[in-house]
Amino acid sequence: MKVTLEKHGGLAAAIQLRLPPKELDSAALPANDAAELAGLVAEAVSAGPAAEEDRPGRARDAMSYTITVEEDGRSTTVLTQSDTAMSPGFAALLRWLETH
Amino acid sequence: MSRTRRVNCIIPPHLLDKLLDSEHTGVRKAALDTMLTTARLRGERGLRASFVGAASAGNGRRTVFDCQQGRLLPTATLAQSEDGAASTDESVRRAFDGLGTTRDFYRTVLQRNSVDDRGMRLDGYVHFDVKFNNAFWDGRQMVFGDGDGTLFTDFTRSLDVIAHELTHAVTEFTAGLAYHGQSGALNESMSDVFGSVVKQWSLNQSAEVADWLIGAEVFTPEIDADALRSMKAPGHAYDNELFGKDPQPDHMSHFAHLPDNERGDFGGVHINSGIPNKAFYLTATNIGGSSWGAPALIWYESLKASSIDTQFQGFADTTHQKAEELYGAGSNEQLAVLAAWQEVGIQVSGVPAGVARDLGRAGRNGAPGRTAGQDTGGAARDDGLTALNRQIDALASQVASLSKAMTAMQREHVTRG
Numbered sequence: 060m061k062v063t064l065e066k067h068g069g070l071a072a073a074i075q076l077r078l079p080p081k082e083l084d085s086a087a088l089p090a091n092d093a094a095e096l097a098g099l100v101a102e103a104v105s106a107g108p109a110a111e112e113d114r115p116g117r118a119r120d121a122m123s124y125t126i127t128v129e130e131d132g133r134s135t136t137v138l139t140q141s142d143t144a145m146s147p148g149f150a151a152l153l154r155w156l157e158t159h
Numbered sequence: 160m161s162r163t164r165r166v167n168c169i170i171p172p173h174l175l176d177k178l179l180d181s182e183h184t185g186v187r188k189a190a191l192d193t194m195l196t197t198a199r200l201r202g203e204r205g206l207r208a209s210f211v212g213a214a215s216a217g218n219g220r221r222t223v224f225d226c227q228q229g230r231l232l233p234t235a236t237l238a239q240s241e242d243g244a245a246s247t248d249e250s251v252r253r254a255f256d257g258l259g260t261t262r263d264f265y266r267t268v269l270q271r272n273s274v275d276d277r278g279m280r281l282d283g284y285v286h287f288d289v290k291f292n293n294a295f296w297d298g299r300q301m302v303f304g305d306g307d308g309t310l311f312t313d314f315t316r317s318l319d320v321i322a323h324e325l326t327h328a329v330t331e332f333t334a335g336l337a338y339h340g341q342s343g344a345l346n347e348s349m350s351d352v353f354g355s356v357v358k359q360w361s362l363n364q365s366a367e368v369a370d371w372l373i374g375a376e377v378f379t380p381e382i383d384a385d386a387l388r389s390m391k392a393p394g395h396a397y398d399n400e401l402f403g404k405d406p407q408p409d410h411m412s413h414f415a416h417l418p419d420n421e422r423g424d425f426g427g428v429h430i431n432s433g434i435p436n437k438a439f440y441l442t443a444t445n446i447g448g449s450s451w452g453a454p455a456l457i458w459y460e461s462l463k464a465s466s467i468d469t470q471f472q473g474f475a476d477t478t479h480q481k482a483e484e485l486y487g488a489g490s491n492e493q494l495a496v497l498a499a500w501q502e503v504g505i506q507v508s509g510v511p512a513g514v515a516r517d518l519g520r521a522g523r524n525g526a527p528g529r530t531a532g533q534d535t536g537g538a539a540r541d542d543g544l545t546a547l548n549r550q551i552d553a554l555a556s557q558v559a560s561l562s563k564a565m566t567a568m569q570r571e572h573v574t575r576g
């Protein structure tokens with residue numbers, strides 16, 4: 060499983076545009092990390108999009124995050140959420156990716 | 160316990176607001192606690208936001224909350240308010256002070272009572288998430304990250320960033336500039352303009368000595384960058400291996416055409432803002448002296464006169480018109496505005512290009528002398544300007560009669576056809 064994190068927008072949007080996405084291949088991770096990642100991905104996917112009432116639509120400089128999950132060439136899942144509209148499942152996966 | 164909850168829930172929000180404005184610290188704290196508890200019990204951020212945001216008689220009362228690296232604003236703890244002592248946490252204190260400086264600027268310089276001009280409370284949230292490389296306005300409150308420690312550090316470090324975020328609220332309550340394309344770039348530019356002006360005002364710096372940088376303090380010392388953006392020199396805030404060269408244009412000929420989606424920064428709102436940013440910088444230096452004087456007033460009045468779909472051209476025209484209303488036709492201030500837009504490739508409507516160029520030059524050479532107090536040759540220059548002004552009037556009436564003739568011809572054509 061390959062997981063890619065792309066960040067867009069925000070106060071430093073012009074810089075975000077130039078930074079490469081973060082890529083992780085679970086095959087290259089220690090077994091327990093890989094299992095943890097798989098669990099977080101499953102939770103983020105099942106959490107679905109953030110609640111509609113959580114989208115103020117008036118947010119300024121908020122960042123958006125696109126997490127792409129490739130399952131060994133079989134399927135690709137793309138999740139996109141933002142600073143002001145984020146499910147707890149997505150937030151947990153994002154934090155894991157940011158700190159690993 | 161359930162009894163208390165029921166009691167909390169039936170207190171109408173407007174009453175809580177009244178209580179929050181009470182002279183008694185104890186009453187205010189209790190009301191705030193009630194609001195927070197009620198909101199937390201219901202587990203709804205939106206509810207609390209509407210309570211706090213709807214409060215309009217707060218005189219810009221500040222509250223800073225500590226997210227303690229979490230992403231959920233409702234679970235953040237109160238860290239500093241108008242009543243308590245200053246926090247020992249530097250981020251909390253900086254956010255609190257920055258909100259205060261920005262609020263005081265709007266109140267004393269532009270006679271605006273908080274961001275909504277009705278005293279709206281100002282809430283800031285610090286220590287949001289882990290390694291969070293951003294600061295944003297969520298539609299109700301300001302949120303600051305600590306930075307990842309590699310690229311960015313704490314976003315509360317730059318006063319212009321705090322003023323930038325709060326100005327998003329001012330724009331929302333006035334023009335409501337749509338956040339994409341040119342209106343979005345104007346929205347971003349307003350935040351940079353007043354972000355920088357607030358900093359210059361707080362440092363009592365003239366336009367000539369100010370750095371005109373946005374977010375000069377948000378990078379770690381290891382990063383080779385002056386700031387996030389430079390209003391004086393868009394496109395030159397950084398040029399390094401890690402994230403390349405600053406992509407901001409400083410002229411219409413380099414306007415960036417990016418997709419109108421999250422990936423494209425909604426048509427490059429943080430990129431094309433370089434054009435109006437430079438126009439404001441040029442206006443301020445053309446006029447000379449304090450940017451929070453005539454330049455800020457012209458821009459503020461123009462912001463209030465703009466609307467959701469205002470584009471660069473419309474905004475330039477409005478600043479030219481406001482400069483005339485405030486300082487007179489052909490005033491140095493108006494000429495400074497005209498020359499500034501001219502230099503970024505925007506021709507103010509109704510001013511023929513050749514005349515604008517000459518006038519712009521005259522304005523640029525003439526204007527600084529006035530505030531610098533060395534008005535030598537002023538009379539001669541004024542004569543020159545009067546002459547040019549007359550030329551403008553003559554040309555304008557020629558244009559008007561030409562277009563009248565055109566319309567008449569078209570009408571004739573239609574009638575015959």
Ligand SMILES: [Zn+2]
Pocket residue numbers: 070119120323324327347350
């Ligand atoms: Zn912004």
